[in-house]
Amino acid sequence: MSEHVFQDASPQAPSGGFEPPKTSRRSRRLLNSLPAALAAVLVAVAPLAGQIPALRARADSLLMQWREAQQFADLQDSLRLGRERGGRDTIRVGALVFLVNRSPLPLREAAATAWPQIERFYGPAAQAFAQRPFLIQAVDPDTNEDVPPGRAIKILWNTEVAPLARALVAMADLGPLDPALHDWLGGVVVPRFDSGPGHAAVYIQLVTAPSQAAQRCYRGDRAACRDALSLSAMTDPASQWYGPAERRALVLTQYGDFLRRTSHGLAVRSCEQGSDESCLELLRSLGTLIPPLDYQARLTFLETAVRVGGAETFQRFLAAPAGPMGGRLAAAARVSEDSLIAQWRTDVLAARPTPVSLPVLGAWVALGWIVVFGTCGLRSSRWRVS
Amino acid sequence: MFRVVLYGQWKWSRIVVILGSVAGFALPILSVQGATSDPQRAMKAGELLSVIRSWGVLYPVLAAAIGLLIAIATWTPDHRGRHVLALSLPLPRWRYVLLRFTAGLVLLVPTMLGVLAGALLASATATLPPGLETYPVALAIRFALALAVAYAVFFAISAGTTRTAGIILGLIGTVIVVQVVASTAGIELDLTSPVQAVVMNWPGPLAIFTGRWMLIDV
Numbered sequence: 001m002s003e004h005v006f007q008d009a010s011p012q013a014p015s016g017g018f019e020p021p022k023t024s025r026r027s028r029r030l031l032n033s034l035p036a037a038l039a040a041v042l043v044a045v046a047p048l049a050g051q052i053p054a055l056r057a058r059a060d061s062l063l064m065q066w067r068e069a070q071q072f073a074d075l076q077d078s079l080r081l082g083r084e085r086g087g088r089d090t091i092r093v094g095a096l097v098f099l100v101n102r103s104p105l106p107l108r109e110a111a112a113t114a115w116p117q118i119e120r121f122y123g124p125a126a127q128a129f130a131q132r133p134f135l136i137q138a139v140d141p142d143t144n145e146d147v148p149p150g151r152a153i154k155i156l157w158n159t160e161v162a163p164l165a166r167a168l169v170a171m172a173d174l175g176p177l178d179p180a181l182h183d184w185l186g187g188v189v190v191p192r193f194d195s196g197p198g199h200a201a202v203y204i205q206l207v208t209a210p211s212q213a214a215q216r217c218y219r220g221d222r223a224a225c226r227d228a229l230s231l232s233a234m235t236d237p238a239s240q241w242y243g244p245a246e247r248r249a250l251v252l253t254q255y256g257d258f259l260r261r262t263s264h265g266l267a268v269r270s271c272e273q274g275s276d277e278s279c280l281e282l283l284r285s286l287g288t289l290i291p292p293l294d295y296q297a298r299l300t301f302l303e304t305a306v307r308v309g310g311a312e313t314f315q316r317f318l319a320a321p322a323g324p325m326g327g328r329l330a331a332a333a334r335v336s337e338d339s340l341i342a343q344w345r346t347d348v349l350a351a352r353p354t355p356v357s358l359p360v361l362g363a364w365v366a367l368g369w370i371v372v373f374g375t376c377g378l379r380s381s382r383w384r385v386s
Numbered sequence: 387m388f389r390v391v392l393y394g395q396w397k398w399s400r401i402v403v404i405l406g407s408v409a410g411f412a413l414p415i416l417s418v419q420g421a422t423s424d425p426q427r428a429m430k431a432g433e434l435l436s437v438i439r440s441w442g443v444l445y446p447v448l449a450a451a452i453g454l455l456i457a458i459a460t461w462t463p464d465h466r467g468r469h470v471l472a473l474s475l476p477l478p479r480w481r482y483v484l485l486r487f488t489a490g491l492v493l494l495v496p497t498m499l500g501v502l503a504g505a506l507l508a509s510a511t512a513t514l515p516p517g518l519e520t521y522p523v524a525l526a527i528r529f530a531l532a533l534a535v536a537y538a539v540f541f542a543i544s545a546g547t548t549r550t551a552g553i554i555l556g557l558i559g560t561v562i563v564v565q566v567v568a569s570t571a572g573i574e575l576d577l578t579s580p581v582q583a584v585v586m587n588w589p590g591p592l593a594i595f596t597g598r599w600m601l602i603d604v
Contacts, residue, residue, distance in 0.1 A: 203604060204604055207431050207515075207516075207517030207518065207604045208430075208432035208435060208604075210430050210432060215515075218517055219516060352604065353604060355519070355521050355524070355600060355603035355604065358524065358528050358594075359588055361589070362593070363527065363531060365588065365589040365593070365594075366534070366535055366594045368589075369535050369591045369594075370534050370535055370538040372538075373538035373591070376545075377487055377538075377541045377542040377544075377545035378480045378484060378545075
């Protein structure tokens with residue numbers, strides 16, 4: 001299926017007028033000696049000149065054979081692709097529908113593992129998957145052939161059930177049913193509840209994000225959490241997310257090069273010299289800013305809402321009228337927005353990562369190894385008399 | 387007897403012990419230079435963690451280096467004297483080696499205390515952004531264990547004969563050669579990864595060296 005395009009490798013003259021550069025004395029001397037050099041080359045290759053037609057004929061013949069081979073390869077590819085597309089099975093597990101080529105991929109078993117989790121998260125809304133079949137291309141892991149292009153999700157057919165089930169859960173995204181949710185989240189909805197590592201990552205973000213909103217949220221300010229997660233209407237993210245020093249750092253480190261290239265050099269200099277007005281203006285002119293808490297934080301907030309509100313939360317959320325995301329999620333979870341934020345913050349703080357990565361038994365294990373190696377020293381063969 | 391052996395080893399390894407203690411004391415203090423109340427020099431939480439992480443690489447390196455040098459210094463007098471003194475003593479061999487091993491362990495203590503003192507001082511003087519905390523005792527315990535493991539490993543190697551060292555090196559070389567030959571022949575054989583996993587992951591002997599060494603963390 002690959003297209004081979006031959007291109008003339010010779011350098012192209014510029015399309016505009018070409019003006020020869022002024023030559024120096026040395027280059028003029030070189031140019032003067034060029035005819036002599038050319039004559040020498042011609043004398044050297046003169047015996048080959050008679051063979052040129054024969055060589056050209058052989059090259060043409062080779063090219064013809066290559067083209068024929070290419071046609072056969074293309075035909076073979078298209079036959080294989082047609083066979084793969086035609087021979088798909090339909091597998092249904094719950095509301096999940098998979099169109100998959102025949103292979104040893106344990107899709108049914110994996111889907112049986114994934115479906116309860118997906119249904120627990122989306123509730124009745126999960127029935128929407130019946131109208132959204134997954135097109136899956138199981139790929140032979142022991143081949144170097146190119147995977148045929150297309151919309152099908154490619155999975156190696158020796159993938160085991162557990163990782164395949166996790167992949168199916170990650171693919172079960174109903175975010176596109178609600179474009180506002182999709183935009184707010186900035187990624188796919190992953191229907192999962194056991195996101196301990198996810199909460200731990202958000203904990204680190206809360207502590208380390210260079211944003212006053214995130215830091216105030218960490219200290220317990222719910223309004224700041226609302227801003228940091230963009231749960232309310234964000235009229236001015238530059239001032240809602242960041243303080244003066246953070247704005248200046250943002251302008252100079254994240255956007256400095258871009259702003260200088262787009263003729264904002266004076267304003268950047270003014271911001272650098274301490275004018276917060278200039279920093280604000282520059283950040284506002286960008287339109288979109290890097291949010292202090294990323295996709296992971298928003299996904300954990302959605303997860304908290306679904307956990308608090310129960311199985312029908314997502315269904316209620318899809319039915320809720322448009323508006324700020326915090327209000328919609330809180331209404332779907334049937335709690336106040338403040339309660340939902342407080343619950344999310346509690347979940348995140350509870351997932352504080354282990355600071356020193358020494359397991360509980362680590363010290364004993366290390367002491368054991370000290371004894372083992374010490375004993376090896378005692379038992380060494382030096383001085384042994386045979 | 388132990389005091390004599392200890393004194394002998396101290397004479398051979400005092401420079402290493404002193405330098406190790408100074409380095410161990412200085413390392414935590416140098417690593418927290420960004421944790422200050424001076425607004426001009428104070429680092430944000432993210433930057434500070436990044437700097438602490440970078441400095442953290444030096445703790446296992448220091449532990450391995452000091453462990454190696456002390457282990458070598460432990461056996462140097464015997465190697466120099468061709469073990470004549472050791473063989474002339476009215477002691478069983480195992481007891482003599484145990485005295486050497488214990489004396490070497492005692493000589494590791496100043497470096498361990500140096501790290502603990504440095505970490506405690508650095509923690510006391512650091513001004514941290516909200517959400518960050520110091521872990522001087524946990525870090526010092528981990529360093530002490532890593533130092534002792536490194537010392538024990540190199541002590542065992544130094545105590546062995548050239549033949550033993552040759553066998554160990556030969557085994558490592560065989561694994562590498564087999565891996566290279568298998569890779570060249572296109573055979574799916576991965577020997578190094580399982581060996582690495584056994585040695586470097588818990589409860590492997592060198593697992594204590596891996597992971598993050600953070601004096602300051604969330």
